[in-house]
Amino acid sequence: MKKIQKKGFFHLLSANILIQIFAFASQLFVAGILSPDDIGRIKVIQTYLSLFSIIAGMGFSSSTLKICSEEGKHAENSMYLNASLIFSIISTTVVYLVILIINSLGIISSDKLIKLLIPIGLFPVISSNIFSLYISYFQAIKQVRLFSNLTVFNKVISIIAIIIFSSFWGIKGYYIAYNISFVFLIVLAVIISKDKIRYHFKFDIKKMFNEHWKYAKMSMLSYIISETSAYIDIILISFLISDMKEIGYYGFALTITTVLRIFPSTVQQITIPYFSSFMRSKNSFLKVFNRYNYLLYVVVLATFLLLIIFAPSAIHLLFNGKYDPSVKYLIIMSLGWSIRNVNHLQGGAIFGLGKIKYNALISFSTLLGNIIVYPFAIYYFGLMGAAYASISGGAVTWLASRYYFKKAIQETKWEA
Numbered sequence: 001m002k003k004i005q006k007k008g009f010f011h012l013l014s015a016n017i018l019i020q021i022f023a024f025a026s027q028l029f030v031a032g033i034l035s036p037d038d039i040g041r042i043k044v045i046q047t048y049l050s051l052f053s054i055i056a057g058m059g060f061s062s063s064t065l066k067i068c069s070e071e072g073k074h075a076e077n078s079m080y081l082n083a084s085l086i087f088s089i090i091s092t093t094v095v096y097l098v099i100l101i102i103n104s105l106g107i108i109s110s111d112k113l114i115k116l117l118i119p120i121g122l123f124p125v126i127s128s129n130i131f132s133l134y135i136s137y138f139q140a141i142k143q144v145r146l147f148s149n150l151t152v153f154n155k156v157i158s159i160i161a162i163i164i165f166s167s168f169w170g171i172k173g174y175y176i177a178y179n180i181s182f183v184f185l186i187v188l189a190v191i192i193s194k195d196k197i198r199y200h201f202k203f204d205i206k207k208m209f210n211e212h213w214k215y216a217k218m219s220m221l222s223y224i225i226s227e228t229s230a231y232i233d234i235i236l237i238s239f240l241i242s243d244m245k246e247i248g249y250y251g252f253a254l255t256i257t258t259v260l261r262i263f264p265s266t267v268q269q270i271t272i273p274y275f276s277s278f279m280r281s282k283n284s285f286l287k288v289f290n291r292y293n294y295l296l297y298v299v300v301l302a303t304f305l306l307l308i309i310f311a312p313s314a315i316h317l318l319f320n321g322k323y324d325p326s327v328k329y330l331i332i333m334s335l336g337w338s339i340r341n342v343n344h345l346q347g348g349a350i351f352g353l354g355k356i357k358y359n360a361l362i363s364f365s366t367l368l369g370n371i372i373v374y375p376f377a378i379y380y381f382g383l384m385g386a387a388y389a390s391i392s393g394g395a396v397t398w399l400a401s402r403y404y405f406k407k408a409i410q411e412t413k414w415e416a
Contacts, residue, residue, distance in 0.1 A: 029163050029166075030042075030162065030163070030166050030174065031252060031319070031322075031323065032319065032322075033166055033167060033170070034166065034170060034171060034174075035245075035248070036244075036245045036248030036249055036252070036322075036323070037244040037245050037248055038170070038171045038248070039248040039251055039252055040244045040245065040246075040247035040248035040250075040251050041111065041113060041114050041117070041171065041244065042171065042174065042251070043234055043247070043248075043250075043251030043254065043255070044109065044111075044114060044234060044238045044247070044251075045114060045117060045118070045121040045122070045175075047231040047234040047235060047238075048108060048118075048121075048122060049121065049122050049124060049125065049128075050227050050231060051224070051227055051228060051231065052095060052099060052122060052125050053124070053125045053128055053129060054220060054223045054224050054227055055095055055220070055224060056091055056092040056094075056095035056096065056125040056126070056129055057088060057091070057092065057125075057129040057132065057220070058087065058088070058091045058216055058220050059215070059216030059217060059218075059219035059220030059221075059223065060084040060087050060088045060091075060129075060133065060212055060216050061084070061088075061129065061132040061133050061135070061136040062136070062215060062216060062219035062220075062223070062351075062356075063084065063211075063212040063213070063214070063215040063216035063219065064080060064081060064084045064133055064136045064137055064140065064212070065136040065137075065139055065140045066140075066215045066219075066351070066354070066356075067080050067140075067211065067212070067215065068080055068081070068136075068137055068140035068141060069139075069140040069141070069142075077137070077140070077141060078197050078198045078199070078200070079200070079203055079208070080208070080211070080212070081133065081137050081197060082197075082199060082200060082201055082203070083203060083205070083208035083209070083211075083212060084133050084212060085130065085133055086201065086205075087209065087212065088129050088130060088133055089126075089130065092125055092126040092129050092130070093126060095125055096122065096123065096125050096126055099118065099122050099125070100118075100119060103115060103118040103119070109238060111244070113171070117171065117172065117175060120172075120175045120176065120179060121175045121178075123179050124178065124179065124182055127179065127182035127183060127186060128182055130186055131182060131185050131186050131189060134186075134189040134193060137193075137197070138193075141196075143196075153185060153188060157181045157184060157185065158177070158178060158181035158182075161177035161178075161180055161181050162174055162177040162178060162181075164177065165177035215354075215356060218356040218357045218359075218360050219351075219356050219359075221360045222356060222357075222359040222360035222362075222363050223363075225360060225363035225364050225366075225367045226359075226362075226363035226366070226367075228367055229363060229366040229367035229369075229370045229393065229397075232367070232370045232371065232374050233254075233370075233374055233378070233386040233389065233390070234251070234254075236374055236375060236378055236386075237250065237378060237383065237386060240375075240378050240379065241378070241382065241383065246325075246383055247383070249323065249325045249326045249329065249383075250326070250329050250383045250386070250387075252323050252326045253326040253327070253329035253330040253333055253387075254329075254333060256307075256311060256315075256326070256330055257307075257330065257333050257334055257337045259303065259307060260300070260303050260304065260307065260334060260337050260338055260341055261337070261341055262303075263296070263299045263300070263303065264296060264300060264341040264342070264344035264345075265344065281414065282409070282412070282414040285349075285352075285353075285414075286409075289345065289349050292345055293345050293346075296342060296344065296345050297342055300338050300341050300342050301338070303338075304334055304335065304338040307330075307334050308330075308331055308334055311327070311330060311334075312327045312330070312331075315327060315330075328384065328387075329383065329384070329387045332384075332387040332388055332390065332391065333387050333390045335390075335391055335394075336387075336389075336390025336391040336392075336393060336394045337390065337394065338394070339391065339394030339395060339397070339398055340390075340393065340394040340397050340398070342398065343362075343397050343398055343401040346401045346402070346404075346405040347359050347362065347401065349405060349408075350362075350404065350405055350408045353408050353409075353412050355404075355408040355411065355412070358404035358405075358407065358408050359404075361400070361404055362397065362400045362401050362404050365396055365397070365399075365400035366393055366396050366397045366400065369392060369393060369396035370389070370393045370396075373389045373392050373393070374386060374389045374393075377389040
């Protein structure tokens with residue numbers, strides 16, 4: 001426990017819990033202000049934001065994390081960050097302009113309000129990617145306290161702004177606040193990092209791009225496939241289901257399941273830099289992995305049981321029955337996401353070993369399974385079918401993750 005504490009695990013865990021408490025408070029507040037229809041629209045826009053952000057970021061935050069966490073490259077870390085900032089600004093700007101074009105053609109959504117909100121709703125493909133580079137950098141150099149504090153500031157400022165703006169301007173105010181918070185946080189990250197990062201842009205662009213792209217390309221592919229498989233239900237629902245109110249109930253249940261991801265994501269964030277450091281020794285690597293993996297399984301099971309026991313009554317009391325129709329989706333999706341969450345550490349370990357292609361293959365396996373199951377389930381059983389399909393998606397992820405983790409261990413050239 002002392003070793004875990006020294007690594008900053010509990011600081012990061014408490015930060016993530018605090019973030020989620022504030023996030024849930026804001027989501028509940030917003031859900032109380034807005035109609036279920038608008039909650040459905042927010043979920044659809046957030047899904048497209050997640051997917052386009054990965055394409056726009058081109059995996060540079062992941063390559064920054066991997067390169068800057070490796071031993072022997074600490075003196076060059078600022079240069080690698082500077083390069084990723086330049087590459088990311090160019091790629092995100094291009095993708096955002098493409099989004100505006102395809103949105104004007106009505107390809108993204110036929111809903112008039114969603115189409116109107118896309119320009120401000122998807123602007124964070126630029127701002128969020130720039131901010132994520134700083135987060136990845138601080139995570140890589142093991143500045144856990146700074147990393148977690150920035151993350152807390154990110155959420156708290158965003159939440160406060162969202163509550164205030166949503167109260168006055170509804171769903172439009174929600175997205176105005178979301179954009180303002182990211183711009184503020186980028187400025188804050190630059191100010192905080194001025195003593196830790198030396199900004200200079202005189203470097204071999206081709207060399208830097210090749211260094212980053214070696215990791216970024218597979219990471220980007222992995223995340224695109226992973227996010228598509230994770231949000232394929234919302235993507236298909238937005239085209240196959242016309243009842244925006246029912247989509248809102250489903251989306252609200254999906255939002256509640258984020259509580260199940262607090263601990264798994266914390267474990268992954270804290271361990272990736274250490275996996276990269278221990279990749280020379282197989283015994284040390286597996287010792288770190290097994291310690292955290294056992295802890296992960298215990299907590300995932302505990303949070304699942306607590307959620308399904310207490311969430312239904314809490315939702316009823318907080319919203320006076322307004323979101324009771326969400327409960328039937330929540331119970332089923334909680335199981336599916338819990339199965340999926342126990343794979344977080346294996347993905348982080350594979351990343352630390354540099355076998356990023358296997359994470360892409362895990363995500364591809366999940367996506368393939370979801371493409372087969374979700375359309376059939378939604379077409380014949382509607383939104384309830386989508387909820388049940390999350391269980392099969394979690395099972396496929398679990399099986400693929402175990403297989404490729406063992407394969408990555410076998411193929412790694414260990415020194416000891």
